[in-house]
Amino acid sequence: MQEKVKDAPSSQFKWVGTRAVRPDGVDKVTGRARFGADLAMPGQLVGKVLRSPHPHARIRAIDVSAAANLPGVKAVVTRDDFKDQPSEFIPAGEMMINYRDVVRNVMAREKALYEGHPIAAVAATSTSIAKQALKLIKVDYEVLPHVIDVVDAMQPGAPLLHEDMITAGVEPAPKTPSNVAKRVEFGHGDVAAGFAQAEIIVERAFTTKPVHQGYIEPHACVASVSEDGQADVWVTTQGHWIVRAHCARLLGWDVGKVRVTAAEIGGGFGGKTVVYLEPLALALSKKARRPVKMVMTREEVFRASGPTSGAHVHVKIGARKDGRIVAGEAELKYQAGAFAGSPVQPGAMCAFAPYDLENVKVVGYDVVTNRPKVAAYRAPGGPISEFAVESVIDEIARKLGMDPIALRLKNAAKQGTRAAYGPKFGPIGFVETLEAAKAHAHWRTPLQKNQGRGVASGFWFNIGGETSVSLQLNEDGTLSLTAGTPDIGGLRASLCMMAAEELGVDLDRIRVQIGDTGQLGYNFLTGGSRATFSSGMATVEAAREVIKEACKRAAKLWELPEDAVEYMSGGVRPAGANAGKHAPMTLSDIAGIAGKTGGPIAGYARINAHGAAPSFATHIADVEIDPETGKATVVRYTAIQDAGRAIHPSYVEGQYQGGVAQGIGWALNEEYIYGPDGRLQNPGFLDYRVPVASDLPMIDTVIVEVPNPRHPYGVRGVGETPIVPPMAAIANALADATGVRFTDLPMSPPKVLAALDEARAAGTAKM
């Protein structure tokens, strides 16, 4: 058994590192896979939500009597059906939650705080009756002035969303309320002293727009509450234990009475880590005593589920002429949507994380505005602050006439570097990604007319957390593996491969499923790039438990001490002095006699996975700009990232490519367009432009492997880092091509054209 990192080449493994056939593939391509909206129950009702048409309004009264009396309507719920919750911030993976706000976000209480905020929900025997019922609900609103933009929201006199919001993290505490929920600060050294040594200082302001996770599958669930209070929920989610916890808390029910089953998931990207419909469906089902199914429309997804923050970021970096950075400073203003809890804290922590800096200071503000509450989105907070920092670093390299990779190498964080956010890094692969970029053919290929090349790096922490996995040895020697982290990025394939590797059995001997909340101990969600890392670690532990038990059973049979039996290549044999005394037995042989040797054999790992390690990336983008229309097209892209070890390289490459695709949308096209009335004008994929396949080049990938010593196979999370570098890589490419520094996302044709015209007039444009 290997206790340490297997740091030999991947070829020493039979399964790990191969491109095995994915166990979820057939179901997905044949349509057998059951997604959130695919489940139907006998007698189920349709649940629909009445949403606020106003971005900000006090709710004076809600009259549901006409709706409740409509034939076919079986239940109506409003704020009166949910108990208020105390204000208390609780860590929830990469984000924080406060149940005082969660209960208000699923159902507005005193005020509607954004267009689309739920006001009431009905359950009826058909969709049309449910919709008709919504029209019969009378809401008495006192419409209030609203604020959409983060900078406007921070101004004195801005409309207040929460009249009691006193900025946290400021000493002494402010005496008056504002829309600033929190101030955070990270850093070390003395930035003033650092800047005093600088021979070049670049300082710029950046803005980014809120962007949606854009999962193809909208939020959907079915809830069923029986007369004796047993509740079941089937739902598309990244974490069904989280759904259980939130629902039990909001409804005041025992956790053990709620069982949640995760459906196959059609994308999440962080957006399916919170509850929207589930508590409403449960409350409706309890009242109606029938199952209730709820599915959001795409419009509801855009108006009422979390995008990530839009932000205003100010960055100042000083360096010496040799490229050594002497100080870095940033101020981040992230809009959180209607409730506190933007990812400004992780954004502040990772702003300068790739660099070894003596003097660094980052201040962040969490600001509420009349928009839907933000949710986690792939490396929440990181892409925004790192876009700004990586842009300024590029500008310094250009001004110094230095190769931008060389400048990064000169300042790169390494093992032992004290990160800008505090801890010292263990073994990390940042330098390796930069060296791989420098060596890549892409970096040396000449550009064509109107093209520019940009490079940018990125960092994400990755997390571990509570995880349970069970592994049963079946009577014929096959194995059933049950994990509790929904499979978004290839979890089932990766777990199978690690289990097969440990057990020395063929991959097709193991079937893996995602268990419900009644089948395993607590599992934190699939997020923070933790699933393959944490569930993989637990799977290895469970497999080793099976191996230990198999040895024990053989020892019993052979009447040998346990340590006289060894496990090798899928079976047991006597070891040491007893070698050869008995014929080896396969795992199937052991399984066949399990009943006679002590009963069923299984491994059950319950861990709090520690030792998650960051993943760094360096991306190269070639962008072609149409000098007359301002349209930017990404013509070549290479994503290089440290995976620790790629269990299934195709999935790892898919994560890199997917992150880049979303980053390209964020950089060039995606934005929420609000009218002066505070209403969203583009709540659909027609006008909210995620890239389509024909907009993207082939995204080339390079997997760098600097193993994580704290994982049995060296795994680092890989899912989030890939969305961090694209915005800066593309902006840097635009700067290379045009001579203009773009600081305002998205870099859409009207903006690029206007900036080009301005630069042409000033004589600074390169085209």
Added chain:
Amino acid sequence: MKAPPFAYLRATSLDDAFRLWSAAGPEAKLLAGGQSLIATLAFRLSEPSALIDISRVPELGGITEAGGAIRIGALVTHAQLGASELVRRHVPLLAEAVPLIAHAAVRNRGTFGGSLAFADPAAELPACCVALDATVIARTRSGERRIPAAQFFTGLYTTALAADELIAAVELPQARPGERSTIIELARRSGDYAMAGIAVRAKIAGSTLVEPNVVFFGVGDRPISAGRAASALAGKPAAPATVAEAQAALGGDLDPPADQHGTPEMKLHLARVLLARALDRLIGHAGARAA
């Protein structure tokens, strides 16, 4: 959203279609490929009492050559149009337009006649028909009417079709010797509605443009013939100065509305860029490009 309730009737012949249509009354609509109509139903932008499915009416299909013209049946899909050898040879502008229309799934179902009847101002085929001096063949139960494409599009999503008329086919003159055409559009994303587009057809004599037709889409309420720009170009060698003059003349031809893509000024700018690029394609790099 889901479509409002409607009756569905499938016609088996042209006669059958007219019979069903008149029986269903004025609130009924014809369904061909459904690529625009079904979306408008889903958004509840229209609430027809009945849909008369004409997609299997044999008289409305086919691409044929007759008397110096190419006749394209209303039910010919965009994909069929793009794959037709007759179209490629005799009306190459249409073949060039096909890949610009939405995505493959839409091109497999969407029809030529449907695109014209829907009259989306940002659509490619209506602009091509105007640029090509096409004739729309409209049919009623009792007869046929020939409508020049330039008079067919009367406004935003509106056409010259009478309430009881359908498009049977479109006739397009075959390209004459020396004639060249091209279509270009600018879209934020592949398959999106164009921010601006141009379809141009002209005869080229040396470097001189003869009888140019310059038609824009996505910049007004219908395909817009840029008459002033065309006059500035007609009969002159396409030198940079001429192109610049035509670009300037576009200010009198176009009055684009603002939308999410940008201001009227930006759209006019894009139209001018497109004009130069289209001329560049027609006469090559020899002399057309304005600085």
